[in-house]
Amino acid sequence: MSEAKVTGVRGIDLAVRDLDSSARFYNAVWGLEEVRREQGVAYMRATGREHHVLALHEAPRSAFLGTRLATSDKTVVDALHARACGFGAVVLDAPHQMPSQAGGGYGFSFRSPDGLMQTVSCDVERHDDLIADATRPSKFSHVVVRVANFPTQRDFFVDLLGFKLSDETDGIDFLRCSPDHHSVALAKAQGPGLHHMAFELPNLDSLMRACGRVRSSGHDLEWGVGRHSGPGNNIFSFFVEPNGFACEYTTEMEQIDDATYPVRDARWWRENRPGGGPCAWRMATRRSENLMLARTGKLVEALNDGRA
Numbered sequence: 001m002s003e004a005k006v007t008g009v010r011g012i013d014l015a016v017r018d019l020d021s022s023a024r025f026y027n028a029v030w031g032l033e034e035v036r037r038e039q040g041v042a043y044m045r046a047t048g049r050e051h052h053v054l055a056l057h058e059a060p061r062s063a064f065l066g067t068r069l070a071t072s073d074k075t076v077v078d079a080l081h082a083r084a085c086g087f088g089a090v091v092l093d094a095p096h097q098m099p100s101q102a103g104g105g106y107g108f109s110f111r112s113p114d115g116l117m118q119t120v121s122c123d124v125e126r127h128d129d130l131i132a133d134a135t136r137p138s139k140f141s142h143v144v145v146r147v148a149n150f151p152t153q154r155d156f157f158v159d160l161l162g163f164k165l166s167d168e169t170d171g172i173d174f175l176r177c178s179p180d181h182h183s184v185a186l187a188k189a190q191g192p193g194l195h196h197m198a199f200e201l202p203n204l205d206s207l208m209r210a211c212g213r214v215r216s217s218g219h220d221l222e223w224g225v226g227r228h229s230g231p232g233n234n235i236f237s238f239f240v241e242p243n244g245f246a247c248e249y250t251t252e253m254e255q256i257d258d259a260t261y262p263v264r265d266a267r268w269w270r271e272n273r274p275g276g277g278p279c280a281w282r283m284a285t286r287r288s289e290n291l292m293l294a295r296t297g298k299l300v301e302a303l304n305d306g307r308a
């Protein structure tokens with residue numbers, strides 16, 4: 001395989017039923033900042049330079065729409081497009097300048113085998129400034145996607161997009177495209193859908209302050225604060241946002257050296273998980289029922305149907 005590969009996850013796109021209330025949540029509570037709104041789409045940035053890390057599309061039903069992926073330059077975009085065509089993916093357009101996209105850039109879009117939109121781009125506009133507030137997310141950390149046809153999806157990310165397998169458990173495969181232990185993870189469950197999305201905070205103190213802001217705004221902490229005793233070793237805290245999606249603040253994601261990192265399989269993790277439970281600190285023991293409904297997509301559907 002050539003070296004053409006994805007180098008980061010810029011963010012994700014969600015369909016939401018009430019754009020104004022969703023944008024208010026992500027602005028005032030979650031700590032993102034709306035940078036542009038047009039044609040029923042609100043674009044939210046983090047404190048870092050990425051143009052936006054979340055796009056909210058007003059629609060009749062809430063849904064996970066897809067992922068925006070970064071790569072280094074036009075040559076790589078063109079190479080990944082050629083590979084996508086050869087891979088048999090549903091390629092929606094040829095590489096082109098994208099002035100109609102917020103942040104512009106050069107890229108193309110295609111669909112994963114589950115039908116979710118993927119956009120690969122380079123030369124996307126970046127902010128000149130950093131927002132000086134450590135209690136707000138600095139960047140998009142990772143997206144965990146529920147996938148139905150699991151082996152095909154993994155091949156798609158590894159063989160086509162150049163992701164590397166970091167770790168495999170009974171429930172999830174963790175994939176990296178940068179030193180972060182995982183930027184995309186595939187949950188072996190009914191899909192397609194969003195299992196959860198995660199945003200990075202600079203450190204534990206800033207994460208705790210961010211959690212305090214969300215809780216004091218009337219949103220329950222559904223799981224955490226804890227440190228994963230499994231892949232990634234990152235600190236986690238889970239909430240459920242107003243549309244029923246599970247969202248996470250995280251920090252201290254394990255940084256990987258490709259030359260030395262040993263990929264561990266599901267059996268290894270069954271036999272060697274530190275502490276024997278999901279939290280290395282043995283603090284975050286119980287996930288809420290609400291979070292479980294959110295991660296399986298049932299809460300989003302219940303809200304869409306007026307049942308919750």
Ligand SMILES: [Fe+2]
Nearest residue numbers: 142196198248
């Ligand atoms: Fe996570």
